[in-house]
Amino acid sequence: xxxxxxxxxxxxxxxxxxxxxxxxxxxxxxxxSGFGVMYLGLIVAMIFADYQYANWQDFKDLLGDPxxxxxxxxxxxxxxxxxxxxxxxxxxxxxxxxxxxxxxINSRFANQPLMRRCLRxxxxxIDTLLDVPIVLPPLVVxxxxxxxxxxxxxxxxxxxxxxxxxxxxxxxxQGITYEIPAIILAQFTVSAAFAIRTxxxxxxxxxARPEQIATTLGASHYQAFSDVAMPQxxxxxxxxxxxxxxxxxxxxGPILIFAGTTQMKTEVLSTTVYLNFQMGNLKGAxxxxxxxxxxxxxxxxxxxxxxxxxxxxxxxxx
Amino acid sequence: MKSNQASVRPTHRLGxxxxxxxxxxxxxxxxxxxxxxxxxxxxxxxxxxxAVKIRPDAKTQKSDEKVVRVYCAAGVxxxxxxxxxxxxxxxxxxxQIARIGGSGELAGQIKTxxxxxxxxxxxxxxxxxxxxxxQASMIEVYKSRHTVASQxxxxxxxxxxxxxxxxxxxxxxxxxxxxxxxxxxxxxLLGRKIAGQQNMLSQLEQNKTLDAxxxxxLAQALVTGSIDxxxxxxxxxxxxxxxxxxxxxxxxxxxxxTGQTNGYVAVGIVATSSESPGARAFTDFLINEESAKLVLKxxxxxxxxxxx
Numbered sequence: 001x002x003x004x005x006x007x008x009x010x011x012x013x014x015x016x017x018x019x020x021x022x023x024x025x026x027x028x029x030x031x032x033s034g035f036g037v038m039y040l041g042l043i044v045a046m047i048f049a050d051y052q053y054a055n056w057q058d059f060k061d062l063l064g065d066p067x068x069x070x071x072x073x074x075x076x077x078x079x080x081x082x083x084x085x086x087x088x089x090x091x092x093x094x095x096x097x098x099x100x101x102x103x104x105i106n107s108r109f110a111n112q113p114l115m116r117r118c119l120r121x122x123x124x125x126i127d128t129l130l131d132v133p134i135v136l137p138p139l140v141v142x143x144x145x146x147x148x149x150x151x152x153x154x155x156x157x158x159x160x161x162x163x164x165x166x167x168x169x170x171x172x173x174q175g176i177t178y179e180i181p182a183i184i185l186a187q188f189t190v191s192a193a194f195a196i197r198t199x200x201x202x203x204x205x206x207x208a209r210p211e212q213i214a215t216t217l218g219a220s221h222y223q224a225f226s227d228v229a230m231p232q233x234x235x236x237x238x239x240x241x242x243x244x245x246x247x248x249x250x251x252x253g254p255i256l257i258f259a260g261t262t263q264m265k266t267e268v269l270s271t272t273v274y275l276n277f278q279m280g281n282l283k284g285a286x287x288x289x290x291x292x293x294x295x296x297x298x299x300x301x302x303x304x305x306x307x308x309x310x311x312x313x314x315x316x317x318x
Numbered sequence: 319m320k321s322n323q324a325s326v327r328p329t330h331r332l333g334x335x336x337x338x339x340x341x342x343x344x345x346x347x348x349x350x351x352x353x354x355x356x357x358x359x360x361x362x363x364x365x366x367x368x369a370v371k372i373r374p375d376a377k378t379q380k381s382d383e384k385v386v387r388v389y390c391a392a393g394v395x396x397x398x399x400x401x402x403x404x405x406x407x408x409x410x411x412x413x414q415i416a417r418i419g420g421s422g423e424l425a426g427q428i429k430t431x432x433x434x435x436x437x438x439x440x441x442x443x444x445x446x447x448x449x450x451x452x453q454a455s456m457i458e459v460y461k462s463r464h465t466v467a468s469q470x471x472x473x474x475x476x477x478x479x480x481x482x483x484x485x486x487x488x489x490x491x492x493x494x495x496x497x498x499x500x501x502x503x504x505x506x507l508l509g510r511k512i513a514g515q516q517n518m519l520s521q522l523e524q525n526k527t528l529d530a531x532x533x534x535x536l537a538q539a540l541v542t543g544s545i546d547x548x549x550x551x552x553x554x555x556x557x558x559x560x561x562x563x564x565x566x567x568x569x570x571x572x573x574x575x576t577g578q579t580n581g582y583v584a585v586g587i588v589a590t591s592s593e594s595p596g597a598r599a600f601t602d603f604l605i606n607e608e609s610a611k612l613v614l615k616x617x618x619x620x621x622x623x624x625x626x
Contacts, residue, residue: 070372077369084358084365165370172376178387178416180369226351260416262387264374278392278418279399280558282538 050290058287067263068272068288072295075269078180079248082187086195086244087237094199094240095225097127099208133193141189142257149177149258178260183268186254191244198243202236203229242303249296269295386413386596389428389440391421391447392534393469393505394583396557397617398444401610405603411596416440420532422502425450432459432590440588441597444604446533446551447504448582460586461594464601467619468580471508471573472552474540477565485575486513486549490521494546497528497536504581505533509549512574541566549573551581553618560617583619 062068102120109116133141148154158175165173176182211224219227230237252270259266261275269292276284370376390398395418402413417424417440425447428440443460445451451463473483483489486509489496499506506529513522530536533550537558540548552569559565573579585604587597604610611621 073372074369077365077372081362081365081369084362088355088358170370170376172373172378173370180373184369223349226349230351256417260387261418262414262416265414275418277538278532278534279395279561280534280537280554281561282541283561 047290047293050286050293054283054287054290058283059291062284062287062291067267068291070264071267071269071272072291074180074183074267075249075292076295078183078187078268079245081184082191082248083195083241083245085184085188086192086248087241089192090195090199090240090244091230091233091237093130093196094201095203095229097123097130097196097200098203098206101204130193130196133190134197138190138251138253139257142186142254145182145186145189145254145258146177177258178262178266180259180266182259183255183266186258187248187251190251190254191247194247195240195244198240199233199236202233202240205236206232238303242300245303246296246300249292384411384596386411386441386600387416388413388442388444388600389417389419389424390415390444391424391504391583392418392532393421393446393551393554393557394444394619395534396560397613397619398604400613401604401607402600404607404609404613405600409599409603411599413596413600420500420503421445421447421450422500422504422506423532426502428588429459432588441594442600443586443588445504445584445586446581447507448584449507450504451584451586458589461589462587462601464585464605465582466585466604467583467614467621469551469553469583469619470577470580471505471512471549472555472569473547473571473573474537474550474555474567475547475570476540476543477559477568479546479568479570481547481570483547483571485516485571486518486522486573487516487575488571489547489549490518490525492547495527495544496525496547496549497530497539497545498522498526498549499530499533499536503532505536505549505551508579508581509573512579516575537567556616556618580620 100123102123105116105119105123109119149158158177161181162173162175165171165175173179173181176185206229211228214224214228215221250270252274255261255266255268255271256274261267261271263275267275269288273285273288273292276282276288388398388402395415399415402415406412417427424440424443425445428443431440443451444466446469448463448465451460473486473489475481481492481494483492498509501507501510510519510522513519527545528536528539528548530539530548533554536548537550537554539545540550541558547570555567555569558567585601587594587601614621
């Protein structure tokens with residue numbers, strides 16, 4: 001009882017030294033948001049500074065240049081191709097990585113400890129290798145692709161591609177290296193790694209049990225994947241595609257090395273920025289950067305609007 | 319429920335193939351995932367066609383021998399671009415500037431490509447530093463070398479600044495934020511050589527604000543106001559000013575008080591180049607054609623022709 005009295009008599013004292021719960025919550029949320037707001041402020045300040053530096057006339061001059069218009073269109077086409085190719089690889093690979101995880105290996109090979117260990121090690125190695133394009137400096141990816149296409153297999157593929165394009169009526173496209181396919185390959189090599197990671201995380205978050213139940217009810221693995229897992233993974237697919245597309249748009253290092261920066265041939269928007277800068281045209285470089293930025297924001301918003309608008313929780317119009 | 323809503327969308331705007339696929343998908347004959355895969359193949363085909371089609375020369379049967387790929391130093395890129403345009407109009411060959419960068423960086427890449435036998439995209443190398451070609455020629459990286467023009471290292475400042483210097487020493491005494499180019503560039507090496515001759519190299523290295531990748535990066539830093547002065551080529555100032563309506567940079571004085579130090583723009587025909595007639599034709603054009611000389615002169619380059 002004394003204890004209770006003491007604590008009750010202490011209560012007003014403690015309330016005078018500590019802020020009330022409402023204030024504490026406010027402080028918590030302000031602190032937690034503060035870091036994000038600072039980062040957001042940095043991004044907005046950079047964009048604002050760019051818009052301050054380049055005026056409308058710089059934009060008009062830039063877009064009046066046929067080489068820049070070419071690089072805009074080439075960027076849009078190659079980015080979308082790379083993103084689609086990335087999804088072809090990312091969806092099945094992400095699914096396999098998510099479903100053939102540690103638990104699946106443990107349960108499947110419960111009585112074969114050596115096999116279990118080997119498979120787990122193999123899975124980790126594969127997982128790590130798939131992350132290599134993410135951690136490698138972009139220039140290294142470009143150099144590696146260039147070296148790869150100087151091997152006999154690479155040269156054969158280069159020659160074959162040349163023949164294929166000639167047969168399709170485009171003899172001007174001479175193989176892969178230093179040509180448009182090199183841009184796509186360079187973009188794909190990096191963006192696919194990001195897409196795979198996103199899809200793996202997506203499928204890992206989806207419960208595997210409904211798929212197992214579907215198979216026990218007579219569905220094939222393909223049906224379980226396409227009719228049970230994929231509908232649940234649609235937002236992950238949008239996120240992976242968006243990430244792959246955006247990564248491809250900003251790709252520069254591998255393109256510089258593997259595709260070159262020839263105007264009206266392999267010049268994409270990121271290389272337009274570089275070329276303008278190297279030619280001493282800073283305003284042109286800033287205007288091209290803003291064009292890249294505006295394009296990225298517009299397409300990303302459009303994609304999210306189109307793909308997620310119908311969803312109550314994630315849709316941009318929600 | 320949403321998928322049901324989606325399935326009642328009209329299909330009359332789709333093409334006949336897409337319509338039949340959509341009808342088959344509705345009837346359950348084609349699973350939606352397979353339909354998505356087919357749609358993505360169509361999309362790839364269309365996008366691939368468009369990506370190739372926008373290239374003006376995609377349908378031109380062009381021998382690789384007719385293309386001359388050039389690696390070009392950043393400091394001489396703008397005049398080279400204009401000269402290449404004039405050459406392409408008059409010649410059967412087509413000059414393409416494949417890379418622009420610091421002279422040392424590009425020379426290093428060509429040397430690596432030569433030593434590792436990687437197919438080099440470069441048939442010609444236009445450098446701000448003749449010495450790089452001389453060094454590489456010892457291991458026969460280049461078939462031939464030709465000096466094209468000369469330029470002088472200068473101290474550049476903002477056009478609005480009112481300083482003037484008689485050399486690097488005065489710039490150092492002014493306690494300004496200044497930049498020099500890296501040792502991988504011709505101007506970086508020359509600036510250090512001049513400072514070394516005046517026993518100011520350590521002072522230059524210690525007080526520099528920026529050590530830029532190449533002369534253009536250094537000049538851009540000066541334009542943005544990140545530094546107050548920079549040791550760059552006199553021709554770079556003209557190239558930068560040519561991009562604006564009014565001058566943004568000016569020369570505050572020579573880097574070398576004696577005015578005797580020059581940098582030489584040179585052309586090297588790469589030994590690994592698959593075909594050299596085109597490279598030779600462009601080199602001749604660059605050196606002998608009056609219109610090319612005029613372009614170089616307009617950017618402040620002095621004539622200095624030598625062949626090797």
